[in-house]
Every structure is written in structure tokens, then in C-alpha cells.
Amino acid sequence: MELDRDLQQLGVAHRMDHRNNPVLIKCLEAVYVVYYALLYPFYYFWNKRDFSRQTKKNPFYVSKLVRLIEKHPLLYELSMYVLNFPHPTSVYRFFPPMEGKVLQVGCGTGLLNKWARHMGGAEFVNLDINERYLQYGLKKGRYQNTVHSGIYDVPLEDESFDIIVFARCFHHIRHHKKAFKECARLLKDGGQIWIADPVILQEEGSGKQMNAGYMANSSIDGVIWRFTKPAFVKHLADSLSESLRLVSITDVRQPHMTNYNLKYPQTDILAVIEKTADAPK
Numbered sequence: 001m002e003l004d005r006d007l008q009q010l011g012v013a014h015r016m017d018h019r020n021n022p023v024l025i026k027c028l029e030a031v032y033v034v035y036y037a038l039l040y041p042f043y044y045f046w047n048k049r050d051f052s053r054q055t056k057k058n059p060f061y062v063s064k065l066v067r068l069i070e071k072h073p074l075l076y077e078l079s080m081y082v083l084n085f086p087h088p089t090s091v092y093r094f095f096p097p098m099e100g101k102v103l104q105v106g107c108g109t110g111l112l113n114k115w116a117r118h119m120g121g122a123e124f125v126n127l128d129i130n131e132r133y134l135q136y137g138l139k140k141g142r143y144q145n146t147v148h149s150g151i152y153d154v155p156l157e158d159e160s161f162d163i164i165v166f167a168r169c170f171h172h173i174r175h176h177k178k179a180f181k182e183c184a185r186l187l188k189d190g191g192q193i194w195i196a197d198p199v200i201l202q203e204e205g206s207g208k209q210m211n212a213g214y215m216a217n218s219s220i221d222g223v224i225w226r227f228t229k230p231a232f233v234k235h236l237a238d239s240l241s242e243s244l245r246l247v248s249i250t251d252v253r254q255p256h257m258t259n260y261n262l263k264y265p266q267t268d269i270l271a272v273i274e275k276t277a278d279a280p281k
């Protein structure tokens, strides 16, 4: 496979996680057909139609649906449940054990904190650009602290983190080069960036643009990126700053059927990037 060869050349470990029962995945795909029939008309007539009209005027137009979800954290949690049915937190379960000081970028309402609360070992600093989500997480007792900021210019000290996590958040960041530059500043030497994000499984028929990363629709930062796996790896390699090196890619087919995309099946990927001590700062 071309991707395997490319990863080998880059010296990146490539793992496929086959823990999930294929029969379970097939059952969930069947449930998805019901979801699709129920949700797609709503998605199409309200959000997609509005989106295709407005983007002609402004490619970074923020859709009404996204704006509504950003305003109401409860709606965000509900949509996570639907899109990640039956386990909204299953995306976190393939994280390696977390230890040390962890910066959680785009922490949202704190679903990762809720999931990790019995684990100990990690001291979270929770950063998000949406203050409503931070307030909601605080109210629910999921956060000990919050930082209301975007990732490009974080008001925290150099070399203060062991791990920086982007859980389901990377595809919302518009300028990845800038984000990585800031991460390189915030990470200690030998520290790691973990990116857990959905990628599209089905390349054929899913539209030409999905073979390369492309930006669509909107988030608080104005974008949602869509990648296939090879496009994701290439995009990472093109965006990393000098002191950062991609060390592994793990592909985990989740036991949920859709994740973010109503039309094409997706899998989750965990990319681990390391800050090398000997690289220029």
C-alpha cells in the first residue's frame, strides 16, 4: 500500500487496531441507515441548503446549525451522542495512559475530563475558544481550571507541558502550521502532541476533494477540514514545525457509525508527534 511505503520512508510507526468486532460494526452500520433516513432530510433542508447558498458569498460563512450548537452546550453534547452513537466517548479509549501536565486544546464541554476522571496521573489545563462550553464544563464540575483562548497565541509559559491533546478538535483549526508552532513553544523537550480525529474511510465515490484534505463549512474558527487517511498524513508532514516529528499513526475503526459525517463512514486516527530536544527552537 502506498501509504505504508510513505510512512516507512518517514520512519513513522503505523498500527491498525482491530479490537472491534466486525459484526458489531456491521450492526451499527445498519442502525446508521435509520439515523441517516431520519437526520439527512433535516440536515439537507435546513443546514446544507443554507450553507450552499451562503458559501457562494463567503466561503467561511458560519452555518446556522453550527452557530446554534456553539451557543448551546447541551445541544453540542446531544449531537456528540447522536454522531458517536452509542458511545460519545469511545473516541478517547485508544489514548495511551496520560501522565504529567496535559494541555487539552479545544476541550469543549469537558467530555474527555469526564471520561478520564477516575484515571488520575494527568493534570489537565483546559483550553477552548468558546467560553460557553468552558462555563458549562465548570458548572458540571469537569474542570479544575480553564483557559479562554485560541491555540495560535496561548497565554501560558514556554515548555510547560508534557502532552498536548487535540481530541476531535484538529479538523476545526484553520491554520495548522500556526497551531503547531505554538505547540512547539508550549511543549517540554521530548513532550508529545496527540491528535485524535476522524478520517474518511471510503475514498471511492466520496468526492475527489476528499483524497486531499479540504476545508468545508464552518466552526468557531470558520472551517471544518475533511481528510482521507493518506491526505491526513501528508497534511501533517507539510504542517509540522522544525522541532516536531510524527512518530506514529494508529487507525482505530470505532464501534460507532458516523462520527461527524452523515454520508460517509469514518474511522478515528491517533497521530503522535514528538518534540525533539536537538532541533532548533
Ligand SMILES: C[S@@+](CC[C@H](N)C(=O)[O-])C[C@H]1O[C@@H](n2cnc3c(N)ncnc32)[C@H](O)[C@@H]1O
Binding pocket: 080, 105, 106, 107, 108, 109, 110, 111, 112, 127, 128, 129, 130, 133, 149, 150, 151, 152, 166, 167, 168, 169, 172, 173, 174, 219, 220, 221
Ligand atoms: C468538536 S469540539 C471537541 C470538544 C472536545 N475536545 C470533545 O472531545 O468533546 C471542537 C472544539 O474545538 C474548539 N476550537 C475550535 N477552534 C479552536 C481554536 N482555534 N482554538 C481553540 N479551540 C478551538 C471549539 O470551540 C470546540 O469546543
